[in-house]
Amino acid sequence: MIPWFGAALSALLRTLLVACLSLLPVGVSAAESVLRLVGGDGRALDLSLQELQAMPQTTVATENEFSDGVVSYRGPLVRDVLGLAGMERLAEVRFVAANDYFVDIPTRDFSDYDAILAMTADGERLSRREKGPLWLMYPISDHAELRSRVYLRRLIWQVVRIESR
């Protein structure tokens, strides 16, 4: 391999990495664990933003009670995230927020609807101040039945842990 080509490639990759990391919210490093999955057997799996970002991403364009107009949220599907810890087979899981608020949600929701753990809104990374870094988002605008108080309560933000019930 030509020496100058290898050096140039290395510099490019470093630049891309720095650019990616600069997109992350302030105070949260890409490698730092932002979500802990606690399966039925008690074993925990910590996931960083980098790992979550590496998963297939889905866009959900929807309205909700907390934002103005239709916002395009993007992040991994909840069923895929649960699948990392084998939790998609559970009947119900508990989502816990950074302020210890929690909500128990039947996993059937995640097979019926393309709910995501939103990491960006309209292309902007969700910081903790903007209900991030992870916000459980349902495609409310696509399903009229999701416009109810039950699902409003399930739009939990600042999610830090998902555990079995």
Added chain:
Amino acid sequence: MTLGRPIPRYLGVVVLLAMAGFASVGFFSIRRDVENLRIISQDNTQWSATQMELELLRFRLSLADLAPRPMPETIAAMQERFDILWSRVFMMGHGRLGESLLRYDGEDGPVAGLAAYLQELDPILGDLARPSPGLAARLAGIEERLAAFQQELREYTLRVIRADSAAGDQVRTRIQTSARLTAVISLAAVLLSVLALFLILRENRRQREIAEMSRRSAEQAELASRAKSRFLSMMSHELRNPLNGILGPLALLGQSELAGRQQRLVVQAQQSGQSMVQMLSGLLDYGEVQDGRFRLKSEPFGLGALAAAVRGDLRAEGAGGATVTVLAGAPERVHGDLDRLRQIFVHLALYMVENRDPATATLSFGHDGTSLAGEIAIAASGELVDWKLDLLMDLREGSPDQVTAEALRPLIARGLIAACNGVLSLVETADSRRIVRVAVPSAAVRLELLRVHLETRSMALAAIYQAALRSDRVVFLPPESSDPVDIVLVDSTSVGELPLMARLRARFPSALFVSLGQPQSPEFFDDIVEVPNDMSQLRSSILGRLAS
């Protein structure tokens, strides 16, 4: 009988519109209230206000932990609590929930004040993590400000709870009002429906009564009309007998030797008598048409015979100067009611030539393949002719004003034309002639040779029958002929039937068997001429086969 006042149709439309209006008001009112209830039930304002208060308290606790031991964990915890509080406070004004929270806070409310203070704290938050001589005093100052916000947030939360409760009460009151309104509308709809039902039933009864009255009136009118027609027919019939009694002696008188003047008087009396017979016959038919007893015959007859009959009648009426012809190319024989057709054309022709030289009139008969067409042309013009034609064409059935002396013949003619399903029309001409055309549906007779075998022992009767039925299209085959036979005439009065009929049937299997006289075994025959010496009936029966 009282029929009541008819209900105006617009009243029904007004009632329907009123009911639709009531229903729309009720529907939209309930829908609006249900939507409001849904929105209020979704509102999370109380929860959000309480959470804001709680997060402020947690941040204050994290600051309190920071003062004695500014460790990385306590610094990180303080930073995290600040961010969480920030996310709660800055929800204000965003989304429907944020709008609700802002509405309760007002312009200079505690949440807005707290938001401003958090923005003030944000840049100096890093300084609090570093130990410094005045840190404790700074933290105490911050705590004092935050404690004040805590109390204000408490009041804000209470305000939100009370306002939510008031809004809920308001919606509940509106729903109660809507429910009451709906009940009133439903009651009104029921009452209107009952009223509408009552009105419909009343209208229905009124219509039935009107229909019953109309039916009775029509029946009475029909009965009266029939009685008059029957009376007319009977009178016509009864008048013809004495008339025949007059005409017969007149004919005999006319054949005797009379002086010229007496002869002319006799002829004049005969013409008047014939005219009366014509009119009575027409009246008889007209009466039958009117009371539904008219029966149209359909028998084959020759157009020449029709022309001859019309010519004879016109001559008898003193209008012998009129020319009556059959157009070249017309079929020789057609189907129809000869007597009625003759009456139609005689009445029309006499009407047209009345007070006019009969020589100016021409009658021509033709056939266009489906209808017999007769045209009466008169070489005349002027107001009188036009008036007569207008009267003829404008006559309407059942209009008493038009039953005048002049209109009797046109009335009879038009009644008979209508009964024959015919059409009367005027033909446009370029010259001064006036032409009236009558077209009556009529099929041309298919002319074929009729082969007849006569079975009788009486030579005299055989001669009489052959003479009576003599025609170009009737051929009497010799008894021993082996040619095909169409009709077998059997003299039932002079032959033994049973063995004879068996033999004849075997010999002429496809022929039509007609009994002359009442047979002993009618089942052997296809037709029976009961009175064989009535030659006109026999001729009509046999010649009728030519058309079939």
